[in-house]
Amino acid sequence: MWGTTGTAASFLPADVPPVATGASTMAIGGILLFLWSSRRSLSAIRDVRSRGWLLIGAVGVVVYPLAFYTSMHEAGVAIGNVVSLGSGPVFAAVFEWLWERHRLSRRWAIATATALVGMAILVTARHGGEGEHGNAPLGVALGLLAGIAYALYTCASSRAIGTGQPSNGVMGGMFGLGALVLLPILVLTGAPLIQSPASVGIAAYLAIGPMFLAYLLFGVGLRTIRSSSATTITLIEPLVATALAVIVVGERLTFLGWVGLALILGGIVILVTARPASKNPEPS
Numbered sequence: 001m002w003g004t005t006g007t008a009a010s011f012l013p014a015d016v017p018p019v020a021t022g023a024s025t026m027a028i029g030g031i032l033l034f035l036w037s038s039r040r041s042l043s044a045i046r047d048v049r050s051r052g053w054l055l056i057g058a059v060g061v062v063v064y065p066l067a068f069y070t071s072m073h074e075a076g077v078a079i080g081n082v083v084s085l086g087s088g089p090v091f092a093a094v095f096e097w098l099w100e101r102h103r104l105s106r107r108w109a110i111a112t113a114t115a116l117v118g119m120a121i122l123v124t125a126r127h128g129g130e131g132e133h134g135n136a137p138l139g140v141a142l143g144l145l146a147g148i149a150y151a152l153y154t155c156a157s158s159r160a161i162g163t164g165q166p167s168n169g170v171m172g173g174m175f176g177l178g179a180l181v182l183l184p185i186l187v188l189t190g191a192p193l194i195q196s197p198a199s200v201g202i203a204a205y206l207a208i209g210p211m212f213l214a215y216l217l218f219g220v221g222l223r224t225i226r227s228s229s230a231t232t233i234t235l236i237e238p239l240v241a242t243a244l245a246v247i248v249v250g251e252r253l254t255f256l257g258w259v260g261l262a263l264i265l266g267g268i269v270i271l272v273t274a275r276p277a278s279k280n281p282e283p284s
Contacts, residue, residue: 001214002085003240006077008202008210009069010249013192016199018073020189022065024203026175027182029211030061033168034176036216040169041176049163054174057156061178064149066185067142075139078251079123081241083143084150086119086264088231091151096227099159108229111271115235118263121256122242151231153178157219158227167219175215232271235264 009021034041044050072080089112123140153174160170193203222230239261245251253261 001210002234002237003081003244005069005206005210006072006081006241007244007248008206009072010077012199012202013195015195016192017189018069019066019185020193021203021206022067022069023182023186024190024193025069025206025211026061026065027179027186028203028207029215030175030179030182032207032212033215034172034179036212037166037168037172040166041172044160044165044169044173045177047163047165050160050165050170050173053156053160053163054170054177057153057160057174058177058181060149060151060153060156061175062149062181064146064153065182067146067149071139071142071146073139074142075136076251077245077249078238078242078253078257079136080139080143081245082119082122082238082260082264083140084146085231085238086116086235087144087147088150088154088234090116091148092155092227092231095151095155099155107270108232111267112232113267114270115232115264115267118260118265118267119235119238120260121263122238122253122260124256124260151227154222154231155227158222158230161219161222167223168216171215171219229271233268235268239264239268 005025009018012021045054068080068084071084074080075083093108093112157167157170157174160174161167165173193199218230218234221233225233242253242257242261246253
């Protein structure tokens with residue numbers, strides 16, 4: 001679902017700012033996540049053990065969509081997705097080291113390194129094109145910022161779930177808090193989103209599919225795997241996004257670009273084929 005966001009957003013009218021798209025997606029989706037499990041979300045917010053992690057994660061929830069959609073606007077769907085999601089595992093590892101002093105496995109290091117080499121090749125190959133987008137270096141920088149934000153709320157949500165709160169309550173509380181900040185931004189910038197039924201439909205899809213439904217599933221996944229592994233597995237997202245960018249949007253990719261995609265997929269395969277150490281990978 002995440003892999004479709006850039007392609008869907010590319011069909012919005014040109015006068016819709018990417019900030020409005022990001023604010024709409026996360027604000028509306030965050031409200032839906034909160035309402036889906038409002039009682040558990042409120043419980044997670046009230047719990048002093050999880051509240052701090054929810055507030056930390058909410059910062060990432062606010063920053064991520066604004067940086068992510070602007071990154072795709074400036075550098076293109078392929079580069080924006082690959083940099084934003086591809087850098088996530090690196091920053092997630094840093095946060096895990098800071099918060100948990102957790103030493104990552106050799107398999108994780110090999111998988112992530114392979115995927116990041118693929119990301120670097122893909123970005124270089126794509127950037128070597130005709131440059132039909134805006135400021136590519138700015139897009140890459142914003143993609144890295146989005147990667148930091150993504151890793152921040154992924155790690156924070158994993159820690160909040162570790163306090164004993166249910167995953168849907170953690171996701172609802174975290175994204176609901178983020179929606180409180182994003183709603184004013186949506187009010188100020190979102191008027192172009194309602195100019196036609198088509199733009200309303202695209203905005204609704206982004207909020208309900210890649211945001212609401214996808215993050216419910218993401219929260220379930222975080223019950224049983226570490227946040228660093230989750231961010232590496234979700235490198236499948238820029239793979240899907242790049243394929244759609246080429247097939248649907250019409251962005252062009254060189255041979256080296258396809259090599260980069262293959263390496264990203266290879267890194268994911270290395271990680272997900274690992275035999276789990278136990279049924280309960282980490283005590284709370």
